[in-house]
Amino acid sequence: MSRRPGLSPTLGFALLAVAGVGVPVLTRDSYYLDVATTLLMNLVLTLSLRFEMSTGQLNMAHISFMGVGAYASALLVTRGGWSFWASLVVAPLVAALVAVPVGRIALRVSGPYYFLITFAFLEVLRLFFNNFFVDYLGGPSGLVEIPRPHPLPLSGGAIGFAGKLPQYWLMYALFLVAAAVLIRLEYSRFGLVASAIRQRDLLAETLGVDIIRYKLGVFTLGSFFAGLAGVFFAHSHQVLHSSDFGLEPMVLLVVFTVIGGAQSVWGPVVGTLVLAVTSELLRELHHYEILVYGAVLMVVMLVCPEGLVSLPGRIAHALTRRREAKAGAVGAHVAP
């Protein structure tokens, strides 16, 4: 396959992996570890959201599948007496399983209808978490007392996950798995087909791509990773509330993804990092956080709709054009 311009996938992945190791080396402060852990969790969510957007569809119910994974895992561990490690595999599968019928329904429509119907699903699931099976799901007051990840038994003893640092490493491991899969897929035939569907789905269909099956596969895999993030969320926060999976956190994910640039696999990484750093710098202005996010989202979408990752390319392009214009002017001067 021909090389595509931009960051090489292996190099980019290696950079991310090294940066992830760097955090605990630089700081052991539990606040910053917490911030970094949340950042990695958001990266799993935004990478998988962008993965779904690569077929040109914005899934407004993405965060609901994080909710499904979170609630499923909490129930499996507290009610079913499962080990965290078993539920870490099974709960995301539950999210993926729920995603199949939801995707089947939602993918019948496209464009604006798609994000409206997925938004309807978001609300249905949120109301479900909030009002149904209150004994099991906790209802409006939330589901509490979810245990921390159980110690991982190994041949030489067990690794505990009570502290911030082991939890960071756990999230780091999950992030590496998700990033490896999603970045690899982006640079494979799979990613090319997704891009073809986004650009012109009818044409892709005439070339023999089964669009619905393809989109459903993307939807299911994206939901699996959202569920994975949800499992971690449930056991690290230890409290689940239906509003964690409502419109506002969902829009936040969209903000992260789109500001970085939904066209590139690195977009969500850039967007999530930039906004996490900004929000730390602006911690004093906490009241204005939503206002700033909203304004930044609007400005980026208007000025630079391909997101921040497209900036270097655009600047380089503008510079070459200026140089060419200059050279052209000089040439005109020299010519007889």
Place this chain on the structure above:
Amino acid sequence: MALGLTLIFSILDIINFAHGEFYMLGGYVTYYAFAVFGVNYFLTLIFSILDIINFAHGEFYMLGGYVTYYAFAVFGVNYFLTLGLAVLVVGGAGVLAERVVFRHLRGKTLNAFIVSLGLLWVLQASAQLSFGVLDKSVPSAVSGIVRVFGLVISRERLVVIVTACALIAALYLFLKFARTGQAMRAVAQDPDAAALQGVNIEAVSALGFGVGCALAGAAGALLAPVFAVSPTMGALPVVKAFIIIIVGGMGSLPGAVLGGLLLGAVEGIGTLFMTSAAVNMLGFLVVIAILLVRPRGLLGVA
């Protein structure tokens, strides 16, 4: 459309008759206002900028509520003058939003949708910062009750119904017969062809967006005395408006009215048997069911 209306009315009559209770009408009537809301929503959606879904529409409704609070409750301006003022102010804000923001996103549905999410946050946060987070109550403009065919309705709600119906009718006539309204429909059908025929697309889309927002402002002013005014008051109606529009069919004015009535009926009947949370969910389930059978909505065109 007439058939749909008759159907809904007859269903409601049966339920009312069976229970011998008329309290439902109260809840039901508010959906007339939601119907207006749905109508203007659709207008913004289709006419103004072609395929723009403005998720921040509820915030224009909120703006109408605040105009009413300040003009009517604080400064004591006449209620009907206030209504006009809300229409003007919010319509102006809509034109501004179109010129500054949405004009550049014409035809890019996804980008426009994302930008409207940003606008939603900006407007909501600005309202919280400038008006405070607490609910503000607006006194009733009219009091007393009326009996219509044996039904007891408060006069306040009657004003809401009558004004809402008048606005829907006016909008319908405007789009059908006025030159500008026809220009709007032409732009919606095919912007290039409309431009070739001498329609000023820029002006028409700004006006369309403005009219849509003005109607949201009117809805806010109408409902301010019924509910309290707060920075987040736009969230629920915008969700309802979405349901109405999807159910009725994007791009169809009668569809928006039908969707509003249908949602009102479903929720009205639902409250008799279910908890309010289940009723809220029911609305969304209706959306999903209808999209399965008719992906373009009940009266939508492909």
